[in-house]
Amino acid sequence: MYRESLIGRITLIAGIVFIALSLRSPLAAVGPLANAIQQSTALSHGAVGMITTLPLLCFGFLSMLTPLFTRRWGIEGALGMSLGLITIGIAVRSLVPVAALFGGTLLLGVGIALGNVLLPSLVKRDFPHRKGWMTSLYSSLMGLGAAIAAGVSVPIAEDLGLGWRYALGIWAVIAVIGIIFWIPQLKHHTRPDRSVRIRKSLKTLGRSRLAWEISLFMGLQSFLFYVVLAWLPEILISQGMNPNEAGWMLSLSQAFGVLGTIILPVYAEKRPDQRGIVWGVCLMELVSIAGFLIPGTTFVPLWAVLIGFSLGCSFGLALLFMVMRTWDSETTTGLSGMSQSVGYLVAAAGPALFGALHDWFDSWSPPLILLLVVAALQLLFGLGAGQDKTISAGSGGEDSQ
Template identity: 55%
Template sequence: MVVPSQPMNLLLLAGILLVAVNLRPALASVGPLVEEIRQSTGLSSSQLGLLTTLPLIAFGVISTLTPLFTRRLGIGGTLLGALALLAFGIAIRYVAWLPALYFGTLCLGIAIAFGNVLLPSITKRNFAANSGFVTSLYSSGMALGASMAAGLSIPLANGLGLGWRGALGIWAIPAAIAFVAWLPQVRRLTRSEPNRSFAKAMKDLGGSRLAWQVAFFMGLQSLTYYAVLAWLPAILISRGYDASFSGWMLSLSQGMGIVGSLIIPTLAGRKPDQRGIIWLLASVEAVGLVGLLANPAGWIALWVSLIGLVLGGSFGLALLFIVLRTRHPETATELSGMAQSIGYLIAGTGPLLFGSLFDLTGAWTCSILYLMAVAVLKLAMGLGAAAARTVD
């Protein structure tokens, strides 16, 4: 591994990390506040699940269209506009009007979709020789943002008296800071002329089995991540833990995700074939989910940590697949758009179905068994995506 040393590359890397940290707080801040939002608004579990599902739907719709924006505005300009929309979407959720909560959630989902797609593309274009290392850095930055938001939501809402709306809206401030910090990169990341039409690119990728395997792995790992993000605190509260402890357990899960995001892509980037890593992640996830289901007293922190470690590592690995399975930066942008579009449409079913299963059964058993079934499918797709080949 060679750490980028050119001053401009270091400035770009710092900008990437600042963007990455802002891509998850708007989502992770919701889970610990679910019960307060429910009591304040009277929303059902399914309607609350929509607060996590709406961004995923936006991810699915917008991701595949991202190359159209980058061809006109460039990567830098597209990402700058996304940061402005992110700050707006977060801020409007502070308004005491229920439609504003959902409209702001949709806006921030659209903004995050652009960021999700473009960070692997920038990595391929500017840091190809260090793709595993850079992917580890920004994926762990995303996990760090999620961890901070999950842990601070209850203290912000109750300790500082901001209420749940203030605890959601305050994350517009770091998003606005990221917007200002990204301004110098707009001129640096200029537009490049595509070597094929958007329609041709999507047709070519649609005929690639490997591209579909990358997309399904992305979707299945994201499904589990967002289901846990949305409902882990509610699971723990239903088992007798208080809201503050439950929020910190979600923060612990996200914190262990940082560890997974740092380690797994770095290791995977050194290997042409990542199937052994897929098997390792699947084994650890199985232990964590079984432990969460069995619920032995005093062990909850261990199961939450294992699940978080795997989810962070799997997410970083999914992003790295986009870089490793392509030869050209333009192809990386196209594969990133396709994988995240299809992937997040799959993931969008996660929080909604997870919460609906609880509404139907009155217990979390079926919901956790659902995640176990998803883990088996993820293993199968991951083994295909991890083989040493490219979509080009």
């Protein structure tokens, strides 16, 4: 249900806004700065890919444990902890030692993992009649944060002469503002219904084919998203673009991703079956990935728009599946944790594997072909997740129409 007063509702939504902006901007800032980080630290492509992979490993291993945090500190307290860890992690990774780069990344990964899982639960609980709109709002803001970070990181580092460390560290400001807006929410300290047992819920979800299809759709979508986030500028630089232009192409793709996450959940919520939408979204992904295999930069803006829009649509769709395919907020938390845990463990292989394949073949073509295979598999699992079925924690793992 909504907070009681107008001010309460405004601060709740403002808090959600800044949490969402904080969940992708620290990650999107890395890709455009990858070349500068390599030159400064002498890290390999695979090692730089690990800067994006580490948070994904956190997402994968911690997502299933999020209900333990909510039982102790409540949804509000766990989200406050999320913002605190993101702030500290960003600050630490901006320090000089290379070890701090990875250690800080690990901390902010833990914080983002909590936010990833709990925002769908918060929307399910507090906005039951506006879940499509609220999913569009926060998922599009995640994309907006990524778009801004991707576009301005190189100018901050090079044009302003502040260096890549400052360009990574500035995103802590958004998380700090989020903490200020979130402080009033901490007094609510709402815990989930203790009658729902975590082990039983996860066991039930583990027997659900639908839950696994949603999880794998989420994972393969995230695999593609984080590879694009980490490596698109480097691919474009190898095709003749300068780093600033390449960073703005990533920003362009992220901006159209925002458009996709705004439009698609609201549209898809009105349809009980989303399989036709899955077909359209995944075909756009396949076409755009194939486009990056074409030499030259003439059509790069088109491919950037298509890959950004389609990945934004598929991300919004994955989040909406978590809300639409469950009966209550507790089950949504369980499904969100499962799908993001399984999904991000799949996605974690993406950036480092993509970079390692480039090091191995000295070409971007084999890694891009791998992305075509991943997009085809995403289509397969998306067709299952898009069916008009529902799973409840008390259903014994059986999916019902």
